[in-house]
Amino acid sequence: MNNSVIRAKSRIVYFLLFVILFNCSSNSDSNNDGETSDDSLESNITNYSGTASVSQGLATTTVTNLYPDGTRVASLGTITSYDDIIWTVPAEGNYENDAFPFAPDLYNPNGTQNSSSEDALINFDDNDIVEIDADGDLITAYVFADNYFELYINGTAVGKDAIPFTEFNSHIIKFKVNLPFTIAMLLVDWEENLGVGSELNQGYTYYPGDGGVVAVFKDTDENIIATTGSEWKAQTFYTAPIKDLSCPSEENNLRLTDNCDTTGSTDGTSYYALHWEIPSDWTNANFDDSEWPSASTYTNTEIGVNNKPSYTNFTDIFDDNNNDAEFIWSTNVILDNEVIVRYTVE
Structure with missing residues (x-):
């Protein structure tokens, strides 16, 4: 075998070795499914400094589908966060x-379809009247929620939303x-995209929707004794989508995401979500919510109800x-997907 042939074969061997080494290097941060490796994901997690459990994807x-008659699919799912906790999304209701x-x-x-109150x-x-106290006052509550609510009075379940997602309704x-x-x-x-708090909307397949609830409580004489407002307490327990884990922050019991991106996208499969455990006794009258943040308020225009008969009627x-x-x-109201609100009527 002459030297030129040997040199040619040597170049081929070196080239093959280079290809193998390059592929090993480029795949070091990915598994066989094209997903980011645990080491790479853990480095991303270090960008988060809050108290939540973090999931991705x-x-x-x-x-x-909980409600086949709806225009959107109201499904439930589970996802495991990086601290090995299994969470139900969008909520365990x-x-x-x-x-x-x-x-x-x-x-x-x-x-x-009532046309008026x-x-x-x-x-x-x-x-359908729920009796908590046999000698109690008769209270009437009017509720419009975007999208779903469960109402408790002194820990007693008195009513849940008939439609978990869409269409919009009131009770x-x-x-x-x-x-x-x-x-x-x-x-x-x-959410339609379970685990990343988004839906098909505004031309995007991953668009973060918004929430919002309004409620009025009247006594037997039709006097208003309570309305939703900033004097209520509100805390979030599931926030998504989070595109950058460095954007959330916390101040005491405030779980803030006002610096986080809320624009839609065509691919949100790698987005993150934040999860907090809900206290087991949150429905009870003696639950201490004194350290919870005050509820934030929003206008009719911000929530978008002026064209919905379930509200305008x-x-x-x-x-x-x-x-x-x-x-x-x-x-x-855009990124927080599971929220608990509380208020005591004196």
Whole structure:
């Protein structure tokens, strides 16, 4: 074999070795599925300095659709955070719990469609009154939530939303209770892309939606005794999508994401989510929420309800000239997806 052939073969061997070494190097941060390796992910996690558990990417669907009549798919899923905790997204609620009553319709596109609050009172079935205290006052609650709520009074479940995602609806709930009493609500801004808090909207496949709830409580004489506002307490327990883990911050019990990006995108599969454990006794009247942040308030325009009959049919209730109820949520109505609000009526 002459020297030119030997040199040619040597060059081929060196080239093959280079290709192998290059591929090993380029794949060192990825696994066989093209996902980022644990070491690389852990380095990204170090950018986060808060108290939440952090997950990344899409959740595994566990319930395909809670409400097949809806225009959007209301699914449930689970995802494991980097500290090996399994979380239900968008929330672990009671929609499938038959013991938790559905709230009667104020306006439901797929159910009763009252044209006014007067009609709603006339059509209300007194068999749906929830008795907490037999000798209590009869209280009527009017609730519009974007998207889903579960309402507790002194720890007793009195009504849950009939539609978890869409279409938009509202409810009227009656219960008997002695004053003072404590209102506690689980609120959920549902998501189509489970685990990353987003939906198909505005031309994007990963667009962060918004939440918001407004409620009015009246006594037996139709006097308003409570409305949603900044005097309520509100805390978030699931925040997504988070594109950059360095953007969230915390100040005492405030879980802040006002510096985080809320624009839509065509691929959010690598986005992060923040999860906090919900206290087991949060529905109880004696739960200490004194350190929780005050609820943030939002206008009708910010929430986008001025074209929804489930709201506009009842502006005499929600937008009372003398006692206007405000939409409330936590500090970020776009990124915070699971929120608890509380208020005590004296």
